[in-house]
Amino acid sequence: MTLVERSVNITPRKLGPKKKPLSHRKYTPPKPLQRRENTYSPRKKVEVLMFLEHHRIYDPDHYFSINGYRHPLAREAAVQFLIPEFTIYRWKRDKEAILDIKKRRYSPHWPDLEDELFRRFLEARDKKLIVTTGWFRRQAQIIWEDKYPQSVKVFTFSNGWWLGFKRRRGIVKRRITKESSRRPEEYKAITNNFLRFIRRVSNNTNTLQLRHDQSPKMTINYILDSPVRRFEKKWTLNVDETPIPFEYLDGSTWELRGAKTVAGKTDRSGWSKRQATLIIYIFADGSFRLKPKIIFHGTAGPKGRIFADEGHLYAPDVTVAYNETAYNNEDLFYDWIKDELADVQAKTRDFLLVMDVATFHKTDKVTDQLRQQKVTRALIPPGCTGQLQPLDVSVNRPLKDLLREETLIYMMNKEAQGQTEWSVKDKRIMTTWVVSRAIQRLAQRPEMIAKSFTTCGISVRPDGSQDHLIHIKDIDEIDFTGWETAEEVIVKEEEVVNTLTDFEELILAGDEDNTPEDLYIGLMQLKKEQLKTMAKGLGLLVGGNKDDIVRRLMRKYTDGTTAEAPITVEEEPESCIVVVP
Numbered sequence: 001m002t003l004v005e006r007s008v009n010i011t012p013r014k015l016g017p018k019k020k021p022l023s024h025r026k027y028t029p030p031k032p033l034q035r036r037e038n039t040y041s042p043r044k045k046v047e048v049l050m051f052l053e054h055h056r057i058y059d060p061d062h063y064f065s066i067n068g069y070r071h072p073l074a075r076e077a078a079v080q081f082l083i084p085e086f087t088i089y090r091w092k093r094d095k096e097a098i099l100d101i102k103k104r105r106y107s108p109h110w111p112d113l114e115d116e117l118f119r120r121f122l123e124a125r126d127k128k129l130i131v132t133t134g135w136f137r138r139q140a141q142i143i144w145e146d147k148y149p150q151s152v153k154v155f156t157f158s159n160g161w162w163l164g165f166k167r168r169r170g171i172v173k174r175r176i177t178k179e180s181s182r183r184p185e186e187y188k189a190i191t192n193n194f195l196r197f198i199r200r201v202s203n204n205t206n207t208l209q210l211r212h213d214q215s216p217k218m219t220i221n222y223i224l225d226s227p228v229r230r231f232e233k234k235w236t237l238n239v240d241e242t243p244i245p246f247e248y249l250d251g252s253t254w255e256l257r258g259a260k261t262v263a264g265k266t267d268r269s270g271w272s273k274r275q276a277t278l279i280i281y282i283f284a285d286g287s288f289r290l291k292p293k294i295i296f297h298g299t300a301g302p303k304g305r306i307f308a309d310e311g312h313l314y315a316p317d318v319t320v321a322y323n324e325t326a327y328n329n330e331d332l333f334y335d336w337i338k339d340e341l342a343d344v345q346a347k348t349r350d351f352l353l354v355m356d357v358a359t360f361h362k363t364d365k366v367t368d369q370l371r372q373q374k375v376t377r378a379l380i381p382p383g384c385t386g387q388l389q390p391l392d393v394s395v396n397r398p399l400k401d402l403l404r405e406e407t408l409i410y411m412m413n414k415e416a417q418g419q420t421e422w423s424v425k426d427k428r429i430m431t432t433w434v435v436s437r438a439i440q441r442l443a444q445r446p447e448m449i450a451k452s453f454t455t456c457g458i459s460v461r462p463d464g465s466q467d468h469l470i471h472i473k474d475i476d477e478i479d480f481t482g483w484e485t486a487e488e489v490i491v492k493e494e495e496v497v498n499t500l501t502d503f504e505e506l507i508l509a510g511d512e513d514n515t516p517e518d519l520y521i522g523l524m525q526l527k528k529e530q531l532k533t534m535a536k537g538l539g540l541l542v543g544g545n546k547d548d549i550v551r552r553l554m555r556k557y558t559d560g561t562t563a564e565a566p567i568t569v570e571e572e573p574e575s576c577i578v579v580v581p
Contacts, residue, residue, distance in 0.1 A: 046098065048081055048083065048091060049091060051072065051077055052074075056070065056072075057069065057070055057076070074089050108168065113147060114169070116143050116147075117136065117143055121139075121171070122256075134408040136157075138412060140157055141155070169256075171256060187384060191381075191384055192475075192480075193381075194378070194381055194388060195470075196483040197486045199486070201378070202229065202230050202352070230350050232285075233284035233285040233459050234285045235283070235352065236453065236458065238281075238284075238354045239353065239355045240279070240389060241279050242278050243277055244277070244278045244294075244435075276297075277327050278292060278293075278294055278435060279294075279295070280391060280399070282449050284390075284449075284459040285446065286448070290341070291317055291319050293321060294320050294321075294432060295320075295327060295328060296326055296431075298323070299322060306428075307322070313429045314432040315436035330360040330363050330366060332360075333361065333366060334369060337366065337375075338369060341353075341375070345375055352375075352458075354458055355377075355378075356380050357380065357381065378458075388457075389456065391452075394449070394452035395448070398442065398445075399442055402437075402438035403435065405438075406437045407430070414430075454469045455470065456472065457470040519557060519558070528549065531553065534553060535549050535552060538553070538556055540552045540553070
């Protein structure tokens, strides 16, 4: 049947013929009834069965009474519902059949579309391609436009159709993951030490003094924000770096229900290895006062030509830098402090900068510059970013979801314009726009960002009135004893977990949404000597080339920490099967 596009302005149908009066209708005498017939709805049958099951009659002398009460008899139900007793006996006998109500099965509206989409899905999985929801959406739209070119607007890939298609075809999402282990006792002491340091530096003994550059009204607002708060929420900043690939492979794919083995590969060789580093800056009041920075592979300094060639095509809401590793370093971080942070930090006297202990965050050059600009630094101990860093606790996961979604939208728009091939230049341009739009959408949820600072104990009032709002994973009790004399303690990695390096801390510690692809990207950015040091600390072989060492580390981090037997869990409504190796 050929589908036609429906108009919004539908002409109402004409009324049918006028009903004839009884005197004008043809009459046929009915035959007399031989017996009385009653029809009962399934709902009425269930109502009677519920009465027999749950109702109780006080009859202490009855043989089957319990505590003086018994179930009603069929004849009593017959009197109650005015239904023949034999009919009720029959319902009790067929109770299982009556209660076994089969779900209605809807036939698909567009069977040709579903058949072709399912065929392409099987073909893609045979080739071990990663199949995402976005892949289904794109393929469905392509098939629809091919089969029904005159009715493009009818099909919208609605959530109802998508759920029905998955159910009819037995398609589920598969993911390989591992159980998370509790933090050792050492982390609890380190976490409490960090929170004590935050408590000490956040106390302001000069709160009641009027600032020379503020009006009385501004000072009153400052006092109301917290009677002893030194760092206003709008001047409390968390910084973090995260790798972003040119192609997102999040470790999951749609697959047929019951599939034993789930494998996948990227559409184009090398896209998942090519990546940039995204640096995000969030403030405790939920705002974004600093533009996110993206670091691409390229030549830094005046010799670099990439920005001159394509910089005008980048999104204006991001800043871009280049170096050979596409990762942050001391020089880039120092320039950011001196140029970008200074513009924001100059508006206040007290500024708190919270970040992890990456090597370039704690060099003498960086430390001196922060001290010169009167920026208070708080370094999150190694292995604790998943508990103490707001970005890792609440922001990174929704941000990655937004990046994936915006990437899909961007690619679909470009493909609709006829673009079928992507160069590295195209991917860089796309990344800037995707990051810009994702951050704009994330900025619409300031309450989530502000809450993450409170949950981590960074923006709570130093007078202790908000300590009940602190919720840190695996830390049952927060102890602020001795906060008055707490000092910043930069814990050496080997004192807690000697297998962690600065970059490994970035990609492994606490981000529950990190995937094997994130780990692989991070490991490939390290030098061979760094990889050998990591492997040696884990008791792994250090021979072979760089790829050999990375493979050993990948196996260790993805498989080596799980001792449980395989477990399969199915969740609804997404029918997501989680396999714990």
